[in-house]
Amino acid sequence: MQSPNLYLLIVLAPLFGALAAGLFGTGFLGSFVCRKAAHRITIAGVMVSFIGSVITLFQVLDGHTYDGVLYTWSVIGTTPLQLGFLIDPLSALMMVVVTGVSLMVHIYTIGYMADDPGYQRFFAYISLFTFSMLMLVMANNMVQLFFGWEAVGLVSYLLIGFWFKKSTAVFANMKAFLVNRVGDFGFVLGIGLLFAYTGSMHYGTVFDKSAELATLGFPGTDWQLLTVACISLFVGAMGKSAQVPLHTWLPDSMEGPTPISALIHAATMVTAGIFMVARFSPVFEYSDTALSLIIVVGAIGALFLGILGIIQNDIKRVVAYSTLSQLGYMTVALGASAYSVAIFHLMTHAFFKALLFLGAGSVIIGMHHDQDIRNMGGLRKYMPITWITFLIGTLALVGTPFFSGFYSKEHIIEAAALSNVWGAGFAKYATLIGVFVTSLYSFRVYFLVFHGKERFDTSGHAHHGHDDHAHDDHGHHGGTPHESPWVVTLPLVLLAIPSIFAGIWFVDPLLFNGYFNGVITVMASHPVMAELAAHWSGWMGYALHGFVTVPFWLMIAGLVVAWYCYMVNPAVPAAIHRSLSGVITILENKYYCDWINEQIFARGARALGRGFWQVGDRGLIDGLLVNGSARVVGWVSAISRHLQSGYIYHYAFAMIIGIMVLLTFFVLTVQ
Numbered sequence: 001m002q003s004p005n006l007y008l009l010i011v012l013a014p015l016f017g018a019l020a021a022g023l024f025g026t027g028f029l030g031s032f033v034c035r036k037a038a039h040r041i042t043i044a045g046v047m048v049s050f051i052g053s054v055i056t057l058f059q060v061l062d063g064h065t066y067d068g069v070l071y072t073w074s075v076i077g078t079t080p081l082q083l084g085f086l087i088d089p090l091s092a093l094m095m096v097v098v099t100g101v102s103l104m105v106h107i108y109t110i111g112y113m114a115d116d117p118g119y120q121r122f123f124a125y126i127s128l129f130t131f132s133m134l135m136l137v138m139a140n141n142m143v144q145l146f147f148g149w150e151a152v153g154l155v156s157y158l159l160i161g162f163w164f165k166k167s168t169a170v171f172a173n174m175k176a177f178l179v180n181r182v183g184d185f186g187f188v189l190g191i192g193l194l195f196a197y198t199g200s201m202h203y204g205t206v207f208d209k210s211a212e213l214a215t216l217g218f219p220g221t222d223w224q225l226l227t228v229a230c231i232s233l234f235v236g237a238m239g240k241s242a243q244v245p246l247h248t249w250l251p252d253s254m255e256g257p258t259p260i261s262a263l264i265h266a267a268t269m270v271t272a273g274i275f276m277v278a279r280f281s282p283v284f285e286y287s288d289t290a291l292s293l294i295i296v297v298g299a300i301g302a303l304f305l306g307i308l309g310i311i312q313n314d315i316k317r318v319v320a321y322s323t324l325s326q327l328g329y330m331t332v333a334l335g336a337s338a339y340s341v342a343i344f345h346l347m348t349h350a351f352f353k354a355l356l357f358l359g360a361g362s363v364i365i366g367m368h369h370d371q372d373i374r375n376m377g378g379l380r381k382y383m384p385i386t387w388i389t390f391l392i393g394t395l396a397l398v399g400t401p402f403f404s405g406f407y408s409k410e411h412i413i414e415a416a417a418l419s420n421v422w423g424a425g426f427a428k429y430a431t432l433i434g435v436f437v438t439s440l441y442s443f444r445v446y447f448l449v450f451h452g453k454e455r456f457d458t459s460g461h462a463h464h465g466h467d468d469h470a471h472d473d474h475g476h477h478g479g480t481p482h483e484s485p486w487v488v489t490l491p492l493v494l495l496a497i498p499s500i501f502a503g504i505w506f507v508d509p510l511l512f513n514g515y516f517n518g519v520i521t522v523m524a525s526h527p528v529m530a531e532l533a534a535h536w537s538g539w540m541g542y543a544l545h546g547f548v549t550v551p552f553w554l555m556i557a558g559l560v561v562a563w564y565c566y567m568v569n570p571a572v573p574a575a576i577h578r579s580l581s582g583v584i585t586i587l588e589n590k591y592y593c594d595w596i597n598e599q600i601f602a603r604g605a606r607a608l609g610r611g612f613w614q615v616g617d618r619g620l621i622d623g624l625l626v627n628g629s630a631r632v633v634g635w636v637s638a639i640s641r642h643l644q645s646g647y648i649y650h651y652a653f654a655m656i657i658g659i660m661v662l663l664t665f666f667v668l669t670v671q
Contacts, residue, residue: 003059004070007085010052010095011138014102014130017045022124038120042127043106049130050099053092060092067140067204079201086140086203090343090519093510094137094275097347098268101354102130104491105263108358111487112259112365122162126263129155133268137275141201142191145276149187149240152269153180159260160253169255176249179597183239183246190232194283197225207282207521214286230283230290234297237273241327244300248593250324251308254316258361261316262354265323271346274330278339282521285337288421291526295335295416296423299430301328304591306434309441311587314371315360318445322397323353325434332427333412336419337526340516345408347510348502352396352405355495359390362484362492363449367456373445378454382481387450389492394446396499398439398555401546407503407539409435411511411532413551418528435551439558447566456481504539512536 020041025033033041066087074081085091105126113122132155136148161173195201197216198209216225237243242250250270254261264270277284277294284290306325312318326349333342364371366383380387396405413435416427483489498505509515512533522529536542546552565572577584589595 003056004066004068004085006052006056007066007087007138008070010049010056010099011131011134013045013048013052014042014127014134015045017042018124018128018131021120021127025120026124033120035119038123039106039110042123043103045127046099046103046106046130049134050096050103053095053099056087057092057096060087060089065089069140079195079199081143081201082141083144084140084202085138087138088519089515090275090279091137093343093347095134097350098130098133098137101268101350101495102126102133102263104354104358104495105259108262108361108488108491109259111485112361113257116257118162122159122257122259125155125159125162126260129159129260129263129268133272136272140203142195142203142206143201146187146191149236149272149276150184152272153177153184153240156253156260156264156269159264160256162256162260166255168252172249172252172255176253179246179249180239183236185235186232187236187239190229190234190236193225193229193232203279207280210282210286213283224287224289226283227287227289230280230287231293233280233283234273234277234290234294237277237331238297239273240276241270241273241331242301242324243273243297243327243331244305245593247301247305247324248590248597251317251320251590254314254320258316258357258364261320262357262361265320265353265357270323270327271330271350274327274334274342274346277334278343278520281337281339284334285521285523285526291335291337292422293335295332295419295421295427298328298331298333298335299416299423299427301325302332302427302434303328303430303437306437306441308587308590310437310444311584312441313374315363315373315376315445315449316357316371318373318441319353319356319360322356322438322441325438326353326397329409329412329431329434332416332431335421335427336412336415336424336528337421337522338411338415338419338528338532339520339522340511340529341408341411341415341532343516344506344510345405345412347506348396348404348408348499351495351502352393352403352499355389355393355492355499356397358488358492358495359386359393362386362488363390365484365488366481368481370456373448375456376449377452377456378450379481380450383450383483385483385489385492389489389496390450391446392496392499394442398442398558399435399551400555401543401552402500402504404499404501404503406543406546407507410542410546410549410551414532415528418531420526432550432554436554436558439555440562443559443562444566447562452567507539507542 021033021038023029025031025035025038066085069080069082069084071083072080073083106123109122109126113119116122129152132148132151134148136145136152139145139148157173157177159173160176161169163169191201194206194213197213198206200206210226213226213229214224217223218225218228235246239246250265253265256264284294302325305321305328309318309321309325312321326345330342330345330349333339333345362383363376363379363386366379366386367376370376392403396403399406399409413428413431416424416431419427511529537545586592
């Protein structure tokens, strides 16, 4: 049953909540919507979207899909710009993930932002973000995709800089905005190339012509046209999904409130690039060069960005670098043509990473907004619900057998090992080593926060972490840690359930029972999924076999190292820091990526801009066109004013001269 009205309701319900809270709760058009009404309206809107998304998913499972145009809002030449929806297994799954995590974040926000003066504004932003993400994943054409793509970027800018009186937050949101503009430039070029050679913005038309496009070369080069288009599209994904080297914005975005860290950086915005590449699999499959670039970039992120999490002391930043690493894993799966595995990990990661971000926020609340893990310890007995749910998220993240992350991460590692594209060998070892790294930084945080010696101050003078914000939600009053209120812990419990069981529930249908048939295209030359299916023995057998695999023992090794270094012999990390001071300096400077961006690219851009200003603006426009034209007018007027003397005989003389000129011209013309 095709239900375009239901799809409209799913999209518009969060938009209605955002408009109600934003326009009538912030003083923009009045303050009719109070704090309580703001969260009730927006949560109701997202709940309607979530229920509608679940209904849509069941309709898709029954074989009912939809690809239709609802509205044509403009026509350029013969090209219509349309609003339309594509409801298929991929979009239906993304809709449930986006609205489900968003609903948990909305509920969590009631407790986390309880005392913030921008309460209604925050709910308006996160509801508007949900609307933007739904427009992106439900689009059936590249124009609407680009609209959703830019809308989530705009709202993320507003959310990261939510505490706009805090200078670091303003810097972070501007950084995120500018880095994403770099990626979006490539994204626009990719869309433009596909449109130029297909004459259509509609997915179906573009995908149907992929084989034809694969035979074309890019003008003036020996490159394949689709290779250029795919690399351009992937540059957009690199910005939105924080891939090297366009990853630098994501750690700094932790300056925003914790709920948006879960919403933007776990399940929605950063996964938009992963979703886009999977959606465009019929195009990417024709370019091995693009797939090689994707798998190498993903492998670099999975390993080297994860290593940065080991030296972080801010609890949110550790989870942020974990997100960068896991996005690298998803990208590796895309490059190996295991698109369904990438989407599977996207889904499981959404649950356990949202759980970890919200758990970190609960710890921050319990610690009276101290975010430094060096000031924590022994919180297990003070925050039992946060402790057990955070442990569940950690076990899922590191890939413990039977937990959701195990099924998706293990398949990514196997896909890298089985792939035949260039760079797959590097990806195989990078993802394997990344398992140890993930386990090390994850259990480092877990042990330092919830076990060992209590290092917090109970005297009422709280220590404050790096991301201490100017707008105090709950007050920096120090004292004994405490469990968070139920509106914070309830989403933790609800997210912990799929963090455990989502892999068991969904691994068979998503990977091996044809859920993505007809949606994701994989060519015979990339047989990774077929080889994975040949060795599949069911979720129980796969998990039991996981206890004897290399990734499992690498995970155990990371756990043991973390336990020894931070529980048994804390002097070891300090000794390592002293002996590897040069390496630590490189890591503390994040491989100097920020320095390169600021000192080379940003300074070069400033110099170029200054040149345009001096030569173009001041010299050409102001100096020649504006001031030059004024000088010409002044010169002409200075001469012509001598002709306006006021004497009648001067004017009579001028008339005689004029008549003589006209007569001469007339005589010459007649002859």
